[in-house]
Amino acid sequence: MGKFRKNWIILLFLLFGMRLNAQTEVQIGNGTQTGYVPLVAMYIASYGQSIYLNTELPAGLITSISYQYALSENITVSPTTIYMAEVSRSSYGGNTDRVPADSLTQVFSGSVTFTQGWVTINLTTPFDYTGDGNLVVAYLNNSAESLSSEESYFYVTPTTENMSNIAGSWEGTLDISNIGSGWMTPNESLAVRPNTKFVFSSAEDFCNDPQNVTVTEITDNSALVSWTAPEGQTTFGVSYKLANANEWTFLSNVIGTSYTLEGLQGLTDYQVKVYTVCDEESTSFGVVKSFQTSVSASQISSLPYSESFDEATSISSWLIDNGNATNKWYWGVAENNTTEVPNGGSLYISSNGGTTASYDNEAVSNVFATKYLTFSDALNFKVSFDVKCLGEGNFDNLEVYLVKGGENLNNDNLLGYFSGINSWERKEFVVDNSYANQSVRLVLKWKNDGNGGVSPVQWLIIFLLRRCLVV
Ligand SMILES: [Ca+2]
Ligand SMILES: [Ca+2]
Numbered sequence: 056m057g058k059f060r061k062n063w064i065i066l067l068f069l070l071f072g073m074r075l076n077a078q079t080e081v082q083i084g085n086g087t088q089t090g091y092v093p094l095v096a097m098y099i100a101s102y103g104q105s106i107y108l109n110t111e112l113p114a115g116l117i118t119s120i121s122y123q124y125a126l127s128e129n130i131t132v133s134p135t136t137i138y139m140a141e142v143s144r145s146s147y148g149g150n151t152d153r154v155p156a157d158s159l160t161q162v163f164s165g166s167v168t169f170t171q172g173w174v175t176i177n178l179t180t181p182f183d184y185t186g187d188g189n190l191v192v193a194y195l196n197n198s199a200e201s202l203s204s205e206e207s208y209f210y211v212t213p214t215t216e217n218m219s220n221i222a223g224s225w226e227g228t229l230d231i232s233n234i235g236s237g238w239m240t241p242n243e244s245l246a247v248r249p250n251t252k253f254v255f256s257s258a259e260d261f262c263n264d265p266q267n268v269t270v271t272e273i274t275d276n277s278a279l280v281s282w283t284a285p286e287g288q289t290t291f292g293v294s295y296k297l298a299n300a301n302e303w304t305f306l307s308n309v310i311g312t313s314y315t316l317e318g319l320q321g322l323t324d325y326q327v328k329v330y331t332v333c334d335e336e337s338t339s340f341g342v343v344k345s346f347q348t349s350v351s352a353s354q355i356s357s358l359p360y361s362e363s364f365d366e367a368t369s370i371s372s373w374l375i376d377n378g379n380a381t382n383k384w385y386w387g388v389a390e391n392n393t394t395e396v397p398n399g400g401s402l403y404i405s406s407n408g409g410t411t412a413s414y415d416n417e418a419v420s421n422v423f424a425t426k427y428l429t430f431s432d433a434l435n436f437k438v439s440f441d442v443k444c445l446g447e448g449n450f451d452n453l454e455v456y457l458v459k460g461g462e463n464l465n466n467d468n469l470l471g472y473f474s475g476i477n478s479w480e481r482k483e484f485v486v487d488n489s490y491a492n493q494s495v496r497l498v499l500k501w502k503n504d505g506n507g508g509v510s511p512v513q514w515l516i517i518f519l520l521r522r523c524l525v526v
């Protein structure tokens with residue numbers, strides 16, 4: 056997390072004592088009663104807004120916000136998303152009256168742990184508050200679980216007008232652009248505000264992120280990350296991780312504005328983070344970029360090609376793109392149609408980490424598994440595979456594409472879609488020599504909508520892809 060340039064501020068104080076207030080802390084409220092703004096921890100999701108008047112606040116860059124947590128029991132709210140906006144209003148009307156989502160700016164996204172006392176949240180994106188309007192702060196708790204059985208959590212201070220609003224949900228996460236009136240109570244405007252502290256910082260005290268971070272020259276095993284230095288800064292930190300990993304791996308401190316990532320794997324999604332190292336104690340929050348390495352020669356197979364999905368180590372020759380979907384492709388052993396291979400595996404959709412070949416038919420998913428091939432010279436090519444797949448008609452099904460060169464998935468390269476198949480069936484397709492002598496992608500797409508459909512969907516696919524002549 057970012058820190059402020061403490062040393063520099065102390066130095067400034069020594070040199071120019073008048074500038075001690077380069078960082079200003081403002082506290083709003085010192086009440087001793089407790090309440091449930093900015094969040095309701097009992098509910099699985101909640102959304103609180105509070106208004107702070109421009110007569111109470113200075114103008115400046117807001118770099119942190121603190122709330123006074125009252126309980127001895129700690130809670131971790133993850134994900135927490137905090138938004139701010141400058142508004143003309145100074146209060147809320149009815150229970151569903153809120154500052155709309157499209158006028159809010161996201162200033163924090165991450166996990167927040169509340170322990171008894173003041174808890175400070177350093178904003179991931181500082182908010183430039185001009186002071187022309189009043190400040191609204193919105194706190195979205197989408198933890199998707201009840202974090203406490205208590206009913207009030209924060210020290211709050213009464214106000215004459217309704218200066219807060221809170222909505223909660225027992226049933227699902229909240230979409231701030233569509234809170235609606237159908238959510239369970241509490242859904243009300245309140246004449247209290249949480250006791251709150253803001254830190255205002257002048258812009259030059261803040262350790263700024265690098266700008267224009269880009270990832271270029273991406274190969275199957277390397278990529279060049281480059282950036283523009285903020286004024287006066289020369290040193291930057293670079294970390295990276297697999298896109299679906301939690302922990303960042305620190306690579307190096309760099310003096311300069313580029314760094315080459317090496318030793319990467321082909322067809323793999325990565326994230327790289329670049330941050331400014333302002334001094335020994337302070338770094339910026341960092342800018343994160345995502346990229347995918349290209350296919351490596353060893354991942355491109357020539358014909359004849361077949362895959363039984365029995366060797367787990369072969370998975371890296373396929374590109375699996377599950378995005379953030381609940382129903383994911385797995386290369387596992389829950390199903391196997393190559394019965395001559397005991398404990399063999401298959402490629403299937405699972406919503407439970409590969410344990411069973413079954414899907415959650417309420418979680419909309421579009422996921423892809425791709426194999427890169429080179430086709431040689433032949434008049435025709437045959438693709439065949441075994442499939443077992445229930446699903447739901449045209450709504451939840453497997454689509455199989457054979458895609459040339461730079462083409463996108465479309466109806467012309469769709470071989471077929473499959474559902475309602477409850478025992479193994481072999482499917483065969485023949486394509487013509489327009490595929491000859493070029494690179495081809497075999498793409499398996501699983502899609503399902505948000506309701507209906509038979510689970511478990513099960514399939515096992517054996518691809519037996521051969522050059523063949525058809526007369
Ligand atoms: Ca198999
Ligand atoms: Ca469905």
